[in-house]
Amino acid sequence: MSTIKTAVSTTEKSANKWTYKDFTWVLSLFGTAVGAGVLFLPIKAGAGGFWPLVVLALIATPMIWLAHKGLARFVLSAKKPDADITDTVEEHFGKVGANIITFAYFFAIYPIVLIYGVGITNTVDSFLVNQIGMDPIPRWLLSGVLIAAMTAGVVFGRDLMLKLTSMMVYPLVLILLALSLYLIPEWNTSMLEVAPDWSAMPIVVWMAIPIIVFSFNHSPIISQFAKDQRQQFGDQAVIKTDMITGGAAFMLTGFVMFFVFSVVLSLSPAELEIAKKENISVLSHIANTNPSPILSYLGPIVAFAAIVSSYFGHFLGAHEGLVGLIKSRSSVSVKKIELISLLFIVITTWIVAIINPSILGMIETMGAPMIAAILFILPVVAMRMIPAMKPFSTSKAAQIFTMICGLGSITSVIYGAFA
Secondary structure, three states: OHHHHHHHHHHHHHHHOOOHHHHHHHHHHHHHHOOHHHHHHHHHHOOOOHHHHHHHHHHHHHHHHHHHHHHHHHHHOOOOOOOOHHHHHHHHHHHHHHHHHHHHHHHHHHHHHHHHHHHHHHHHHHHHHHHHOOOOOOHHHHHHHHHHHHHHHHHHOHHHHHHHHHHHHHHHHHHHHHHHHHOHHHOOOOOOOOOOOOOOHHHHHHHHHHHHHHHOOOHHHHHHHHHHHHHHHHHHHHHHHHHHHHHHHHHHHHHHHHHHHHHHHHOOHHHHHHHHHHOOOHHHHHHHHOOOHHHHHHHHHHHHHHHHHHHHHHHHHHHHHHHHHHHOOOOOOHHHHHHHHHHHHHHHHHHHHHHOOOHHHHHHHHHHHHHHHHHHHHHHHHHHHOHHHHHHOOOHHHHHHHHHHHHHHHHHHHHHHHO
């Protein structure tokens, strides 16, 4: 008996202690979140002025941490130690519930692939025209070549691409930090001179919640992350997942919000509106308007790297999700289903890239609501309804806050559609 108690206390002690591996997981969660959304975040978050941005910065950390902590706890609540999020949903809500969540999960990831198809086309087009001085390449050709090249990298060099994108996280973080610091001399008071409309601030913050949800989302990796912690720490895994998701949330909001503030303070409200109308990332806009040769070339390169690195992971997730949806409802061979799914995603991404819809509009209407449903609402509903989730429940205040943020993301989209 004493041996068992000693083993448990040792596990608990190690679960409470930070290790190098924990830090690598923090970086993995960070890298999953940092993508194209971060490059469009200043445009939307700064559109309402400086003070709403301050409010968003204050709520971002608890909002992101509580949501991802809740989703990790949801995965840990499964009976099987190696259960992923799909297995957990099926265990708690049955096969019908699992099918609904799988469907929602696919439509949370698939629109992001479409967004990256538009984003990469606009980034490269802007770079070739404004920095290189070339004549514009026909959009159908440029988008087709870029999407085909990125997809080929996923299909024919999957392991290599995953390693490369993982390696890109570290220089990407350092470059974003360097750019944030580099822009400090460009800071001006134009954003502060805009008189805040305090009565409209709640609506401004409410309408910006979807872009916060999208930009800080690292839910695609949470399932594997929770499984890994459970295999190592067993019943004490919840201590470790809380610690690591908290570390990732603080790191994300620290780095990303510093970048957002630095960009917003170096531009005027009018410039942010121009970037929105041109449907380009804030770094591409800075490259086109700032005389600095460093920003002129580094901005688009960072934007390109961020979009490409995010495209690979989300394409794989969307492809696997679509294959899973079709496979459960069809007798066609798996290889044919994989090919059909691949062609569907590539062709639709190409078509959307040619049409060139608003990236911010797509994030708000297609990406964020589904992410919010799975990341914010699902774990809280499970905490209230599923007996197995009781030991993993967060405080009532945390549940209410998380639910409000999730519903805020969804309802703001509905309000925006009719406003």
